[in-house]
Amino acid sequence: EAGVAQSPRYKIIEKRQSVAFWCNPISGHATLYWYQQILGQGPKLLIQFQNNGVVDDSQLPKDRFSAERLKGVDSTLKIQPAKLEDSAVYLCASSLNILTGAAETQYFGPGTRLLVL
């Protein structure tokens, strides 16, 4: 079974530029998450989708970050404009269907390492 795919794996940009990350979850997984992991910290949830609807985006800095999952499968996360403090690893994860309340494990992709100069 293929895992969660993410691209690009690495990205270096200058502050005020824009960047986009792509995620393809495990086939059949309804729930998709984007996390930000700053060096030395645990992952912090940015946004959670259930199919193509947003379940929770309370920690997403909406003035510069946006995310979509238009067809309920792939997802993109965009930062515009980027700031120095956005340097982090952006992890995508998926699970079968979190809203059933069952013990659904989240599976993580390899992440995109972003460096903002």
Place this chain on the structure above:
Amino acid sequence: GQNIDQPTEMTATEGAIVQINCTYQTSGFNGLFWYQQHAGEAPTFLSYNVLDGLEEKGRFSSFLSRSKGYSYLLLKELQMKDSASYLCAVRDKNSGYALNFGKGTSLLVTP
């Protein structure tokens, strides 16, 4: 909100046993997860507890006490490859069942 606390760093010797503790506070507890994360890699699932008690899985075991807001991950017969960060995460049913992670415990296994 939630507070999840775990030690920042631990060191142990190859072949030994190590216990990594995690305490949490949450209003809508719906399970506690442990993930392992090697440097530069994605977190990988280790264990899940939703009821009190011990869950054993090979060399790894995880314990939960909901009344105390406490969990631990026990690693036996340590191997060098166990050097990694161990993340404690609590799922909250009041937040769309999302995971809230602690900062992680960096474990170094020495010869």
